[in-house]
Amino acid sequence: MSGTRTGGNAPLLEVRDLEQRFDVSGGLIDRLRFSGGRISAPRRIVHAVNGVSLSIRRGEVLGIVGESGCGKSTLAKTIVKLNEPTAGQILIDGEDITHHDFTRMRPVRRKMQMIFQDPYASLNPRQKVRDIIMEPYLESQGGNVPDRAERALALLAKVGLGTEHLDRYPHQFSGGQRQRIGIARSLSVQPDLIIADEPVSALDVSIQAQILNLLMDLKDEFGFSYLFITHDLSVVRHISDRIGVMYLGFMVETGPTRTIFSAPRHPYTRALLAAAPQLGTKLGPAAGQLGGEVPSAIDLPRGCPFRQRCPLAFARCAEERPALLPVGGGQSVACHLDEPAIADPAA
Amino acid sequence: MPRPDIATTPLLSVKGLRTWFHTFGGIVKAVDGVSFDVAPGEIMGLVGESGGGKSMIGFSIMGLIDPPGRIEAGSIEFEGRDLATLGEDEMRSIRGKEIAMIFQDPMTALNPLYTIGNQIEETLALHTMLSARERRMKAIEMLHKVGIPQPEQRLHHYPHQFSGGMRQRVVIAIAMIAQPRLLIADEPTTALDVTIQAQLLRLMRQQVVESGTSLVLITHDLAAVSQMADTIVVLYCGRIVERGPAEEIIARPRHPYTRGLIDSIPHESDVDGAKRRLSQIPGNVPDIRRLPPGCAFAPRCPRASELCRTQDPVLSERECVGDGSGPPRLHAIACHHPLTVSP
Ligand SMILES: Nc1ncnc2c1ncn2[C@@H]1O[C@H](COP(=O)(O)OP(=O)(O)OP(=O)(O)O)[C@@H](O)[C@H]1O
Ligand SMILES: Nc1ncnc2c1ncn2[C@@H]1O[C@H](COP(=O)(O)OP(=O)(O)OP(=O)(O)O)[C@@H](O)[C@H]1O
Ligand code: SF4
Ligand SMILES: [Mg+2]
Ligand SMILES: [Mg+2]
Numbered sequence: 021m022s023g024t025r026t027g028g029n030a031p032l033l034e035v036r037d038l039e040q041r042f043d044v045s046g047g048l049i050d051r052l053r054f055s056g057g058r059i060s061a062p063r064r065i066v067h068a069v070n071g072v073s074l075s076i077r078r079g080e081v082l083g084i085v086g087e088s089g090c091g092k093s094t095l096a097k098t099i100v101k102l103n104e105p106t107a108g109q110i111l112i113d114g115e116d117i118t119h120h121d122f123t124r125m126r127p128v129r130r131k132m133q134m135i136f137q138d139p140y141a142s143l144n145p146r147q148k149v150r151d152i153i154m155e156p157y158l159e160s161q162g163g164n165v166p167d168r169a170e171r172a173l174a175l176l177a178k179v180g181l182g183t184e185h186l187d188r189y190p191h192q193f194s195g196g197q198r199q200r201i202g203i204a205r206s207l208s209v210q211p212d213l214i215i216a217d218e219p220v221s222a223l224d225v226s227i228q229a230q231i232l233n234l235l236m237d238l239k240d241e242f243g244f245s246y247l248f249i250t251h252d253l254s255v256v257r258h259i260s261d262r263i264g265v266m267y268l269g270f271m272v273e274t275g276p277t278r279t280i281f282s283a284p285r286h287p288y289t290r291a292l293l294a295a296a297p298q299l300g301t302k303l304g305p306a307a308g309q310l311g312g313e314v315p316s317a318i319d320l321p322r323g324c325p326f327r328q329r330c331p332l333a334f335a336r337c338a339e340e341r342p343a344l345l346p347v348g349g350g351q352s353v354a355c356h357l358d359e360p361a362i363a364d365p366a367a
Numbered sequence: 368m369p370r371p372d373i374a375t376t377p378l379l380s381v382k383g384l385r386t387w388f389h390t391f392g393g394i395v396k397a398v399d400g401v402s403f404d405v406a407p408g409e410i411m412g413l414v415g416e417s418g419g420g421k422s423m424i425g426f427s428i429m430g431l432i433d434p435p436g437r438i439e440a441g442s443i444e445f446e447g448r449d450l451a452t453l454g455e456d457e458m459r460s461i462r463g464k465e466i467a468m469i470f471q472d473p474m475t476a477l478n479p480l481y482t483i484g485n486q487i488e489e490t491l492a493l494h495t496m497l498s499a500r501e502r503r504m505k506a507i508e509m510l511h512k513v514g515i516p517q518p519e520q521r522l523h524h525y526p527h528q529f530s531g532g533m534r535q536r537v538v539i540a541i542a543m544i545a546q547p548r549l550l551i552a553d554e555p556t557t558a559l560d561v562t563i564q565a566q567l568l569r570l571m572r573q574q575v576v577e578s579g580t581s582l583v584l585i586t587h588d589l590a591a592v593s594q595m596a597d598t599i600v601v602l603y604c605g606r607i608v609e610r611g612p613a614e615e616i617i618a619r620p621r622h623p624y625t626r627g628l629i630d631s632i633p634h635e636s637d638v639d640g641a642k643r644r645l646s647q648i649p650g651n652v653p654d655i656r657r658l659p660p661g662c663a664f665a666p667r668c669p670r671a672s673e674l675c676r677t678q679d680p681v682l683s684e685r686e687c688v689g690d691g692s693g694p695p696r697l698h699a700i701a702c703h704h705p706l707t708v709s710p
Contacts, residue, residue: 044528064520066528088532088559137531137558141474180651184392192390195471195554196417196587218531221557222471224417224587229631229645236644251532251560252588258633258645281635295561297590299632300617303568310562316516 030114031075032213032245033099033132038108040069040091040098040269044318066317068094070269070325071108073344076213079243083250083260083277085292089317091269092249093137096215099247100134101125112213130160133206137217137249139198143190149176149201150186157208175204180230195222203231210242217249232259253296257281262350265289268315268325271344275351285353287330324356332357377404377444378581379428379549384441384451386420386427389434393656397423397436399605405549408579410572412592412613414628415602416652421585422471424602425551427451428583429468430458445549464494467547471554471585473534476541477526483537484522487544494545509540512570514563531558539567546578553585568595589632593617601625604655604663607682611698615687621698621705623668624648662703670704678703 045063068091076082084092098105101120110118117128133156136142143152150172158165165171169186176185179200190198199222206214214235220228232255238244250256256263256277263280265273265288273286284290291310297303310329315321321328327337336356344354386398398420405411413421426432428443430450443450445466450458470476478486487506491497497505503522510518513536526534535558542550552571556564572595574580586592592599592613599616601609601624609622620626627648650667653659662680665671682701 042528044524086560088536088563089530093530138472138474140472182651182654184654184656192388194418194422200417218558222417222554222587224415224419225589225628225631226648227417228587229633229647232633233645233647251558251564253561254633254635257635292560292562295565297561297565297588297594299590299629300593300614303565303572303594314514314516316520318517318520 030111032078032080032113033074033076033247034109034111034114035072035074035095035099036109036111038069038072038095038098038110039067039106040094040103041106042066042068064318067269067320068317069098070320072266072269072271074264074271074274076245076247078212078245079239080262081239081246081248081260083248083256083263084266085250085253085256085263086266087268087288087292087314088251089314090266091317092266093217094269095266096134096217096247096249100129100132100215102134126159129156130209131211132213132215133209133211135202135206135214135216135219137221139195139202139222140190142202143198145190148187148189152190152201153204154208156205160209171208175208178207178234179204180227196224196227199223200227200231207238211244213245213247215247215249218251219248220255221250221252228255235259253293265292268320269317270325270354272326272354273352274344275349279349279351283351285347285351285358286326286355287332287357288326291329324354376406378407378409378446379405379583380442380444381424381428382442382444384424384427384443385439386423386432386436387439388436390656395656396605396658397655398427400441401602401605401607402441403600403607403610405581405583407548407581408575409598410575410582410584410596412596412599413583413585413602414587414589414592414599415608416604416624417587418652418655419602420605421602422553425468425553425583425585428549428551429462429466430455431462463490463547464545465547466549466551467542467545468551469539469542469553469555473531473538473558474526476538477534479526482523482525483529487522487537487541490541490544505544506540509544510537513537513540514566515540532560532563535559536563536567539570543571543574546574547580549581549583550574551583551585554587555584556591557586557588564591571595589617589629601628604653604658606663606701607699608664608701609699610682612687612696615696615698619687619708621700621708622664622702623670623704623706624664626706627667662701670702670706672704674703 044066072095086092097103099110112128153175154172181200203219220231248259260277263277264271267288273289284293315328323339324337324342327333342354342356344352346352347358382402384398384401388395388397415421427438438451484506488502491502507518515521515536539555556567571582575582584595596613599613600607603624609625620629630646633645648667659666661677662675665675680701680703682699684697684699687696687698
C-alpha cells in the first residue's frame with residue numbers, strides 16, 4: 021500500500037532537493053498594469069525554497085534558523101504537505117509522501133504534526149478549545165473517543181493551562197495562551213515527528229522553559245523528533261542536536277549545534293550570531309550591522325544568494341552559486357571561501 | 368527631594384487602571400490596579416507572564432477594549448486628557464496619529480482582502496494631507512526602512528503572500544508612518560531574526576531620540592528589553608510586581624517572580640552538560656478569576672510565608688542600591704520578602 025520502504029535505519033524524515041515556488045503574477049490585468057500595458061508581462065515567481073535537503077533521525081532535534089522571509093515556514097508547510105512541492109522528494113520513515121493527496125496523508129498525519137507560527141490564524145475561531153486540541157486525535161480515531169474530556173484536560177495541563185480554559189474560544193486568549201493551544205493540539209496523537217514553527221516565540225521565558233522541558237521529556241520518553249524553527253538563538257542552542265542555517269531559500273550551513281556556535285563558517289551565520297542581543301547590554305550603534313540590500317526571493321540574484329551583503333564577497337561569488345559541501349566534523353557550508361580547494365586543509 | 372531625571376511632566380500617566388472581562392465563569396481581572404508614567408522620549412519595557420495583562424494595558428490605552436471587557440476604574444492621562452473618558456469619535460482622531468500600536472498578532476491587524484499598499488496608504492490618507500503620489504512614495508520609503516526588499520512590487524501583494532516576519536514589519540511600518548507621540552509596540556520583533564530585530568529596534572530608537580516619541584515596548588525577550596528600555600515594569604496576574612530602572616531590574620531583580628524569569632533563560636552552559644533541563648518557576652499561573660488571597664505569586668514562591676498567603680503586598684518604592692553615581696532612582700517592589708541585594 022504505502023510507498024517503498026527502506027530498512028529500519030532509514031531517517032525518520034528525509035527531504036531531498038526540495039523546491040517551492042509561488043506564482044505571484046496576479047491576474048492578467050495586474051500583469052498588464054505592472055508592465056505598462058505590454059502583453060508580454062513576465063510572470064513573477066517567488067522562489068521560497070531552493071533545493072533544500074535535510075534529514076532527521078528518530079529522537080533527533082534539527083533546529084532551523086535564518087533570516088525572516090528566507091523560507092523556513094514554507095519549508096515546514098511543504099514537508100507536511102500543505103503546499104504541493106514544486107520539485108524534490110519528501111520521505112517519512114522511508115515512505116515517499118511527495119505526491120500523497122489529503123486522504124493518503126491521513127496515516128502520515130498521525131506520525132507528523134505541525135505547530136504553526138501564527139497561532140491565531142491557525143485556530144478555528146468558532147471552535148472551543150476542547151474541540152481544537154482534540155481534532156488530530158479524533159481524526160486518527162475516526163471520531164469515536166469515549167474519554168474525550170479527560171484527554172483534553174490532560175493535554176491542557178501539559179502546556180500549563182487549567183480547566184477553566186476548556187470551553188473558551190481562541191479570541192479570549194492572550195497570544196502565548198493561543199500558542200500553547202497549538203502545542204497541545206500537536207501532542208494529542210503522540211506523533212513521531214513534530215514540525216514546530218516558532219513554537220515558543222509568544223511565551224514568557226518561564227513558560228518557555230516549561231514547554232522546552234516538556235518537549236525534551238517527550239523526546240527522552242517516547243523518542244519524539246523535532247524540526248524546530250526559531251529566531252531565538254539561545255533556544256535553538258539549548259534544544260537542537262544539529263542546526264541548519266537558511267538564507268533566501270537556500271541551506272547555507274549545517275552542522276552540530278556546538279560547532280555552529282563555536283566555529284560558524286558561513287559569513288551569514290557569523291553575522292547572525294554576532295547580532296544576538298545580550299542580557300544587560302545596551303543596543304549599540306549600527307556598526308557591524310549587516311549592510312546592503314536584503315535580496316528578493318522574486319528576482320533571485322545570480323551567484324551566491326548572500327553576496328550583496330557579504331563582507332567577504334569576491335568576483336567568483338557573483339558568477340557561480342556555491343554548493344553546500346561538507347567541510348568535516350559533520351559541518352557543511354555553501355560558500356566559495358570554504359570550498360575544499362581553497363579551504364584550510366586543517367579544517 | 369526634586370529629581371532632575373523626572374523633571375518633565377509625563378506624556379502618559381496611567382493611574383489605578385482596572386480592565387476586567389465579565390465572563391460567564393467569573394470576572395477576569397486582566398489589568399487590576401496598574402499605575403505608571405511615561406515621560407516624553409522615554410522607553411518603558413513591559414514584561415511579565417503570558418496572559419498577565421500586557422496587551423490589555425495597550426488595548427486600554429488605545430480605547431480598544433470590547434465587551435465583555437470594560438475599564439472599571441482608573442485614568443489614562445495623555446497630554447492633559449483622560450483617554451478613559453473619551454468617546455469613540457475622539458479616540459479615533461487620536462488613534463493611529465498621536466498614539467499608535469503595533470499589534471502582537473500581525474494577521475489580526477492586517478486586512479486579508481486588501482494589498483498592503485492599500486493599507487499603508489489608507490493610514491496616510493487618514494492622518495496626513497499628502498497627495499496620492501506622495502503617499503505612494505512615502506509607503507515605499509517606509510517599507511524600505513523596515514527592510515522589505517523590492518517595496519514597489521511588494522505594495523501590490525496581499526498579507527498572506529508575506530512571511531510572518533515580513534507581515535510584522537509591515538505592521539511596524541504602518542504604526543510608525545504617521546510619527547505618533549506615543550508608540551505601543553506589542554511583541555514587535557518576536558517573528559524576526561536577530562539581525563532584522565536589531566535593525567528595527569534601532570529604527571524605533573531613532574524615532575524616540577529624534578522626535579521625542581515615547582515608546583512602550585511589550586516583549587518576552589528580556590535581552591531585547593534590556594537593550595532598549597530606560598524603565599522596566601514587570602506584571603504578574605494583572606498587577607505590577609516590580610518597576611525600576613532597566614539595568615537595576617535586570618542586574619538586581621528583587622521580586623522573586625522577576626528573579627525566576629531571569630533564571631529561566633537558557634544559558635550557554637546548559638548545552639549537553641546538565642542534560643538540558645531549564646530552571647522553571649514551579650507550578651502554574653493561577654486562574655485569574657479565582658486568585659488566592661494575599662500575594663498572587665505565593666503558591667509558586669520559594670520565599671512565601673503565612674503573611675504572603677493572607678495579605679496583599681503593596682507596591683512600595685525604595686531607592687536603588689545603584690552605584691552611588693547620578694541622582695537616586697526609585698525601585699518599586701510588591702513583595703513582603705524581597706530579595707536582598709549587596710551593593
Ligand atoms: N475577550 C476576552 N474574554 C475573556 N478573557 C480575556 C479576553 N481577552 C483577554 N482575556 C484574558 O485577559 C488576560 C490578559 O490578556 P493579555 O492579552 O493582556 O495578556 P498578555 O500579557 O498580553 O499575554 P501574552 O504575553 O501571552 O500576549 C488573559 O488571561 C486572557 O485570557
Ligand atoms: N502563499 C504564498 N504566496 C506567495 N508568496 C509566498 C507565500 N507564502 C510565502 N511566500 C513567500 O515566500 C518567502 C518565504 O516565506 P516564509 O513564510 O517561508 O518565510 P520564513 O522564513 O518563515 O520567515 P519568517 O521568519 O518571517 O516567518 C517570502 O518571500 C514570502 O513572501
Ligand atoms: S510577597 Fe511573598 S509570596 Fe509574594 S513574591 Fe514576595 S515572598 Fe513571594
Ligand atoms: Mg515563518
Ligand atoms: Mg499579549
